[in-house]
Amino acid sequence: MSNISEAMQAAVGTVTGRTTSYPITESDIRRWALAVYWPGQPPALFTDRAVAEKSIYGGFVAPEDLNPFAWLAASHESLIKNAGKLETNNPDNPEIGLGIAGPGLKFQLNGGLSVQYGVRMREGDVITSESAVGEYSERKGRLGLMLFSRSISTWTNQNGEMVKRTAGILIRY
Amino acid sequence: MTVNIGDVVPTFTRETGFANWNRYAAVNDEFVPIHMDDAAGEAAGNGGAFGMGNLQWAYLHNMLRSWIGETGEILAMEVQFRSPNVKGQTITAHGVVTAVEGDVVSLEVWTDQQDGIKLAPGTATVRMGK
Numbered sequence: 423m424s425n426i427s428e429a430m431q432a433a434v435g436t437v438t439g440r441t442t443s444y445p446i447t448e449s450d451i452r453r454w455a456l457a458v459y460w461p462g463q464p465p466a467l468f469t470d471r472a473v474a475e476k477s478i479y480g481g482f483v484a485p486e487d488l489n490p491f492a493w494l495a496a497s498h499e500s501l502i503k504n505a506g507k508l509e510t511n512n513p514d515n516p517e518i519g520l521g522i523a524g525p526g527l528k529f530q531l532n533g534g535l536s537v538q539y540g541v542r543m544r545e546g547d548v549i550t551s552e553s554a555v556g557e558y559s560e561r562k563g564r565l566g567l568m569l570f571s572r573s574i575s576t577w578t579n580q581n582g583e584m585v586k587r588t589a590g591i592l593i594r595y
Numbered sequence: 596m597t598v599n600i601g602d603v604v605p606t607f608t609r610e611t612g613f614a615n616w617n618r619y620a621a622v623n624d625e626f627v628p629i630h631m632d633d634a635a636g637e638a639a640g641n642g643g644a645f646g647m648g649n650l651q652w653a654y655l656h657n658m659l660r661s662w663i664g665e666t667g668e669i670l671a672m673e674v675q676f677r678s679p680n681v682k683g684q685t686i687t688a689h690g691v692v693t694a695v696e697g698d699v700v701s702l703e704v705w706t707d708q709q710d711g712i713k714l715a716p717g718t719a720t721v722r723m724g725k
Contacts, residue, residue: 465661467665477665534674535648
């Protein structure tokens with residue numbers, strides 16, 4: 423018997439939040455690169471302005487994995503109805519936040535990430551992330567019927583160009 | 596660069612522990628007890644503190660970025676986080692070419708630890724640089 427209710431199916435595509443970053447700085451790019459390459463040296467493309475300006479990009483671009491929303495965002499708008507009703511580690515939280523009944527499964531784990539990239543993030547870019555409810559699916563596993571739910575984040579820059587689209591996958595059983 | 600199915604991407608390797616994780620926490624504001632405190636990591640069933648999945652994600656990008664060069668592009672990546680990265684492990688990012696269509700290359704990618712156990716398997720698609 424499926425754990426995907428009509429209400430859950432109907433919620434797919436619902437926008438749950440919108441967050442806008444501060445402009446990405448040269449220092450944001452440099453420090454991110456130093457952290458993810460440590461203790462080795464990151465490519466000079468991420469640390470040396472002269473090298474970045476001579477590159478095909480004509481200036482600093484960020485590593486694709488940089489998170490411009492770390493620490494503090496310029497603005498955040500939560501669009502879910504019941505943010506105050508979320509309970510720590512409750513597997514039904516995705517649906518509780520939407521104001522619909524969850525599947526009532528006991529266990530959950532991070533199923534991974536799937537990302538499609540668009541244009542590179544550059545120094546000075548302001549990135550907006552819009553989050554939405556993604557598709558539900560099910561598959562039989564060794565622990566029984568597994569529910570896969572996706573949350574979709576789409577990042578765009580100040581010119582409306584797509585930077586990346588991320589599907590985060592939550593597995594519940 | 597000519598690319599063929601079965602080609603192996605030069606790896607990216609780091610010995611991991613608090614020195615890496617704390618630096619990553621500092622840029623990603625990821626000061627989560629399971630990544631900083633052995634007791635919290637042990638309580639979560641992992642024998643001690645363990646590293647961020649996002650840092651393994653970054654290592655896979657570092658490997659591909661170096662291989663495709665400045666004019667290449669990472670088009671997509673998909674990864675599952677299957678096993679924790681605990682202190683003292685040497686983590687290596689790997690890639691093997693599975694398909695080539697013009698300048699677009701598909702790969703199997705993964706991170707493993709020094710005993711060869713895969714931590715984060717997945718796939719990636721890149722456009723090769725000129």
